[in-house]
Amino acid sequence: xxxxxxxxxxxxxxPPEAFTPEQVQDRFLELARPLAxxxxxxxxxxxxxxxxxxxxxxxxxxxxxxxxxVRAGEWIRLxxxxxxxxxxxxxxxxxxxxxxxxxxxxxxxxxxxxLRGAPARFTLQIxxxxxxxxxxxxSPAFLRAFGYGATLAEATRAVLRQMExxxxxxxxxxxxxxxxxxxxxxxxxxxxxxxxxxxxxxxWSTSEGRTLSELGFDEARREESLRGWLQDAPTRAExxxxxxxxxxLGAICKRDGVTPSRxxxxxxxxxxxxxxxxxxxxxxxxxxxxxENLARIDQVAWHLTAVDHVMSRAKVHxxxx
Numbered sequence: 001x002x003x004x005x006x007x008x009x010x011x012x013x014x015p016p017e018a019f020t021p022e023q024v025q026d027r028f029l030e031l032a033r034p035l036a037x038x039x040x041x042x043x044x045x046x047x048x049x050x051x052x053x054x055x056x057x058x059x060x061x062x063x064x065x066x067x068x069x070v071r072a073g074e075w076i077r078l079x080x081x082x083x084x085x086x087x088x089x090x091x092x093x094x095x096x097x098x099x100x101x102x103x104x105x106x107x108x109x110x111x112x113x114x115l116r117g118a119p120a121r122f123t124l125q126i127x128x129x130x131x132x133x134x135x136x137x138x139s140p141a142f143l144r145a146f147g148y149g150a151t152l153a154e155a156t157r158a159v160l161r162q163m164e165x166x167x168x169x170x171x172x173x174x175x176x177x178x179x180x181x182x183x184x185x186x187x188x189x190x191x192x193x194x195x196x197x198x199x200x201x202x203x204w205s206t207s208e209g210r211t212l213s214e215l216g217f218d219e220a221r222r223e224e225s226l227r228g229w230l231q232d233a234p235t236r237a238e239x240x241x242x243x244x245x246x247x248x249l250g251a252i253c254k255r256d257g258v259t260p261s262r263x264x265x266x267x268x269x270x271x272x273x274x275x276x277x278x279x280x281x282x283x284x285x286x287x288x289x290x291x292e293n294l295a296r297i298d299q300v301a302w303h304l305t306a307v308d309h310v311m312s313r314a315k316v317h318x319x320x321x
Contacts, residue, residue, distance in 0.1 A: 003251035004186035010315040011178040016167045019160065028159050032134060035145055041096045041129045049092060051078045054128040056215060061120045065221060067112055067228030067235075072211045073127070083110060087122055096129040112232060176307065179314045183252075184244040191243050197230055199239045204229045249306035258309045260301035268300055 038052070047053060052075050059069030081088055083106075090102045102122045110116045135142040138152040149155035204226050212222050229235060252258065273283040287294045 001187070001189045001247060001251050003255040004183055004188075004248050006183070006252070006310060006313040009179065009182060009310075009313055010317060011175065011182060012317040012319050013171065013175055013178065014319045016171055019163055019167075024156065024160050024163065027163055028137075028156060029134065031148070031159060032137065032142075032146060033132075035142060036132050036134045038130045038132050041131055043095055043097045045129075046093050046095065047078060047091050047126075047129050048131070049078050050132060052076070052130050052132055053078055053091060053096075053126060056125040056127065057122060058215070059120055059122045061106070061115055061118045065225045065228060066115060066120060067225065067232055068208065069122070070208050070211050070215070070225065072214055077132075083107060084122070087124075091124070091126070094126060096126055099123070099125050111234075113234065114232075175314075175316050176311060179311060179316075180245045180248075180307070181241060182314075183248050183310060184241055187244050187248040187251075189244065189247055191240050191247075195243060196236055196239050199243065200229050200235060201226065203239075246303075249303065249310070252310065253302065253306050256309065258305055260298075260305040264305055265297070265301045268297055268304070272297070 041047070041051070054073065054075050055071065056073065057069065057071045059066035076088070078088055078091060084104065085107060086104045087102050090100065094100065100123075102124065104120055104122070106115050106118050106120050108116050140150075143150060143152070143155060146155055148158040208225055208229070209222060212225055217225075269283060269287075270280060272287075273280040276283060278286075287297060
């Protein structure tokens with residue numbers, strides 16, 4: 001394929017919105033969670049708001065599996081979920097080893113467009129629950145262990161600064177996604193439907209397909225789940241976009257003579273070592289013994305190099321708030 005032009009490549013993005021007090025509080029508690037105490041509830045006890053519950057969840061609508069709804073062995077915090085109105089509310093007062101079925105109506109902004117406003121039935125198996133108790137958040141002992149400030153106000157401001165820093169990183173990712181989408185629009189290539197199907201099937205098999213097998217669903221139900229993924233328009237569009245971007249970046253590297261630098265590869269290897277907690281030498285030796293992992297590192301290096309090259313040619317404009 002012909003490499004797309006990088007001339008006059010520009011995007012306009014919106015500045016991030018300010019965080020609400022509720023969002024800051026939620027992040028504060030998330031960061032403080034390792035300092036909370038937990039007590040597993042007895043089967044004779046009842047679940048309460050704020051508990052953490054271990055669940056298997058499967059959703060159905062009109063007798064068919066709801067795509068992306070299957071989860072197994074997942075801990076969730078009991079709090080309202082707007083995308084599943086009434087689901088977690090139904091768990092309050094239940095026992096930690098109960099099975100139940102919950103009927104609800106999916107909201108108008110449900111991620112699967114074809115199911116918006118549709119009736120749904122979720123089967124839930126509660127496998128365990130724990131009561132979580134946070135220490136007094138303003139106590140000196142907690143604040144010392146928390147490490148974000150000497151007072152509750154200082155710690156809250158530090159958490160907010162962390163959230164703002166993360167938002168800046170997310171904004172950079174958003175810029176990158178928009179620029180690469182622009183490049184994909186300029187790519188004159190037809191991505192075969194079979195290639196899109198293959199990538200979706202790969203994603204399904206490593207996620208929902210595997211979970212359905214673990215839960216004992218038969219072949220017919222697994223095929224039904226896969227069809228739901230294959231027929232989901234946003235999923236197909238997202239996969240096609242990623243494939244077009246990959247093809248475009250490969251063609252651009254070839255046209256412009258772009259190759260990964262030694263520094264780029266070393267940075268990826270160092271990140272791999274830091275993530276695994278192993279010395280760099282051990283990681284390099286392990287990669288050398290496993291060609292598929294070495295190929296993955298090589299692929300990442302090429303991708304990052306191509307993205308850096310494209311971003312260096314792009315102009316970014318910030319929309320007025």
